[in-house]
Amino acid sequence: DAGVIQSPRHEVTEMGQEVTLRCKPISGHNSLFWYRQTMMRGLELLIYFNNNVPIDDSGMPEDRFSAKMPNASFSTLKIQPSEPRDSAVYFCASSFIQGHEQYFGPGTRLTVT
Amino acid sequence: GESVGLHLPTLSVQEGDNSIINCAYSNSASDYFIWYKQESGKGPQFIIDIRSNMDKRQGQRVTVLLNKTVKHLSLQIAATQPGDSAVYFCAELHTGNQFYFGTGTSLTVIP
Numbered sequence: 299d300a301g302v303i304q305s306p307r308h309e310v311t312e313m314g315q316e317v318t319l320r321c322k323p324i325s326g327h328n329s330l331f332w333y334r335q336t337m338m339r340g341l342e343l344l345i346y347f348n349n350n351v352p353i354d355d356s357g358m359p360e361d362r363f364s365a366k367m368p369n370a371s372f373s374t375l376k377i378q379p380s381e382p383r384d385s386a387v388y389f390c391a392s393s394f395i396q397g398h399e400q401y402f403g404p405g406t407r408l409t410v411t
Numbered sequence: 412g413e414s415v416g417l418h419l420p421t422l423s424v425q426e427g428d429n430s431i432i433n434c435a436y437s438n439s440a441s442d443y444f445i446w447y448k449q450e451s452g453k454g455p456q457f458i459i460d461i462r463s464n465m466d467k468r469q470g471q472r473v474t475v476l477l478n479k480t481v482k483h484l485s486l487q488i489a490a491t492q493p494g495d496s497a498v499y500f501c502a503e504l505h506t507g508n509q510f511y512f513g514t515g516t517s518l519t520v521i522p
Contacts, residue, residue, distance in 0.1 A: 302454075341455070341500065341512040354509060389454050397504055399445055402454030 302403035304390050310409045316378040319406045322371055323392030331400060332365055332375050333389040341389075347373065348396060380410045419498065421517045430488040432516045434501035439482060443504035446475060446486045449515070450497045458486070458499075488518075496520045 303322040311317055323330045331346040345355040350367045358365070362381070367373040377384055387407050391400040424430045436444070442463040447455035461468045461475045461484075468475050474487040484501050498517050502510040 340514050343509060343511075346509070391454075397443060399457045399460055400510065401457065402447075405454050 302390055302392055302401055304388075304403035304406050306406060307404060308407045308409075310411065311380055312411055313381055314379045315410075316376065317380045317384075317408060317410075319375040319388050319390075319408070321373045321375070321390030321403060323373070323390070324394075324401055325371065327392035327394050327401075328370075329393045329396055329400075330367060330373050331391040331393075332373070333391065333402075334386045335389060335405070336386045344375070377408075380408075382410045384408060385410050419515055419517045421519065423519045423521060424491050426491060426493060426520050426522050428491055430486075430491045430495070430518060430520075432486045432488075432499050432518065434484040434486075434513050434516075436482050436484060436501065436503040436513075437511070438503060438505055439479070441503040441505060444475070444477065444484055445502045445504075445510070446473075446484075447500045447502060447512075448495075448497045449500065455500060491518075491520050493520045493522055 302324055305320045329348050332344040333341055334344055335341045342357055344357045345365045346353055347367045363377055365375045385408055387405045389402050389405045391402040393400045445460045446458045448458050449455045459470045459473050459475050461477050466477050472489045476485045488495055496519050498515040500515045501513045504510050
């Protein structure tokens with residue numbers, strides 16, 4: 299298996315622009331997670347899905363952030379409009395069943411200027 | 412101005428020595444714990460896990476110890492190698508599906 303796939307690996311954009319991050323979980327995994335990692339705050343859970351349904355989005359910073367999972371093999375995290383403080387590495391992770399180990403993708407490094 | 416970030420604990424060990432990385436967790440009700448390794452520019456990678464009905468679990472060159480009395484978790488790496496240099500995170504499972512990650516410990520192996 300190729301593992302969790304994320305794209306793009308790097309994104310540089312200007313403040314105010316829309317950013318869309320993409321994730322393909324491991325085939326057969328039923329849970330998907332979006333995390334953000336910064337030096338200031340470490341690794342933070344933004345939102346997670348079980349069977350394509352959002353379960354907990356309490357970690358989403360504000361309304362500028364949204365996430366979707368239209369099917370079992372694809373999820374997006376969108377930031378609109380983006381701000382410099384959104385600069386971070388965004389990780390997607392998936393797990394086979396709830397409460398089991400999560401497998402992380404390589405991350406997307408986002409820079410908002 | 413100067414930015415303030417998380418102060419990562421650091422550990423430096425000589426190649427071939429054993430390493431011990433410690434973690435204090437917060438929730439006495441947590442019943443599942445994982446150690447992750449994160450190399451520079453990569454995502455966290457699963458190393459080993461342990462459930463609360465155990466106090467020790469061994470893998471290849473790694474051992475995890477769980478002390479529920481004091482809410483403490485440790486990762487022991489035997490015969491540390493340069494490839495072990497990374498940031499190590501402990502994660503505890505709270506209710507449902509949500510893991511909480513520690514701030515991490517940076518391990519540097521000196522050849």
